[in-house]
Amino acid sequence: DTGVSQNPRHKITKRGQNVTFRCDPISEHNRLYWYRQTLGQGPEFLTYFQNEAQLEKSRLLSDRFSAERPKGSFSTLEIQRTEQGDSAMYLCASRSFNEKLFFGSGTQLSVL
Amino acid sequence: QQQVKQSPQSLIVQKGGISIINCAYENTAFDYFPWYQQFPGKGPALLIAIRPDVSEKKEGRFTISFNKSAKQFSLHIMDSQPGDSATYFCAASSYGGATNKLIFGTGTLLAVQP
Numbered sequence: 086d087t088g089v090s091q092n093p094r095h096k097i098t099k100r101g102q103n104v105t106f107r108c109d110p111i112s113e114h115n116r117l118y119w120y121r122q123t124l125g126q127g128p129e130f131l132t133y134f135q136n137e138a139q140l141e142k143s144r145l146l147s148d149r150f151s152a153e154r155p156k157g158s159f160s161t162l163e164i165q166r167t168e169q170g171d172s173a174m175y176l177c178a179s180r181s182f183n184e185k186l187f188f189g190s191g192t193q194l195s196v197l
Numbered sequence: 198q199q200q201v202k203q204s205p206q207s208l209i210v211q212k213g214g215i216s217i218i219n220c221a222y223e224n225t226a227f228d229y230f231p232w233y234q235q236f237p238g239k240g241p242a243l244l245i246a247i248r249p250d251v252s253e254k255k256e257g258r259f260t261i262s263f264n265k266s267a268k269q270f271s272l273h274i275m276d277s278q279p280g281d282s283a284t285y286f287c288a289a290s291s292y293g294g295a296t297n298k299l300i301f302g303t304g305t306l307l308a309v310q311p
Contacts, residue, residue, distance in 0.1 A: 089240070091240075116297075118296075118298065125303070125304070126303055126304065127201075127203075127286045127288075127301030127302050127303050127304050128241065128286070128299075128301050129301070130298045130299070130300070133296040133298060140296060141296045176240050176241075178240075180297070185243055185246075186231070186243065186299060187243070188233075188240030188242070189240050190238070190239050190240045191239075191240050
């Protein structure tokens with residue numbers, strides 16, 4: 086499979102717990118993005134990596150959120166002390182040199 | 198931060214008809230305008246994209262029309278099929294920006310009736 090891979094596909098957690106999502110981008114893509122999508126809305130930008138460097142973070146990304154991309158390969162998004170408002174689809178995308186952005190299937194988070 | 202406005206919110210079209218979805222943007226620095234198709238439980242998939250140096254781009258049954266002066270662009274789906282039933286998102290980005298992040302519209306839920 087040469088697409089963007091995200092794990093897990095679904096995550097149910099209790100409020101206050103920490104969760105971590107993983108994204109494996111397309112191998113030759115050095116640019117990686119995290120987006121969040123709530124029901125009935127378009128994806129909203131969260132953060133961007135070029136190789137291992139996190140170059141931009143949205144104001145949507147509170148201090149409970151942290152993202153990493155060690156060695157410029159896979160990326161993780163961690164949410165600490167989850168809140169019900171964090172319930173959403175978390176999408177990872179990677180970009181090719183010609184600007185096409187490819188999305189994974191996302192991780193659906195439900196905070197109870 | 199609603200920089201890309203999309204309409205209609207939902208659309209019902211008969212099989213074989215033309216589906217038209219419209220978007221308007223505010224930031225004149227935007228110079229890349231893609232359309233994405235999303236099925237339930239899946240991530241958005243790139244459908245077609247246009248740059249402002251052309252007014253129209255066609256790929257199969259899908260056409261983007263672009264009006265730079267009005268800051269508007271639209272997606273036309275010709276001969277709409279039930280398999281086209283999905284949510285469609287327009288988006289925009291600035292190539293010269295450091296991140297080239299896409300700003301998405303709110304989506305249009307298209308239902309093509311057989």
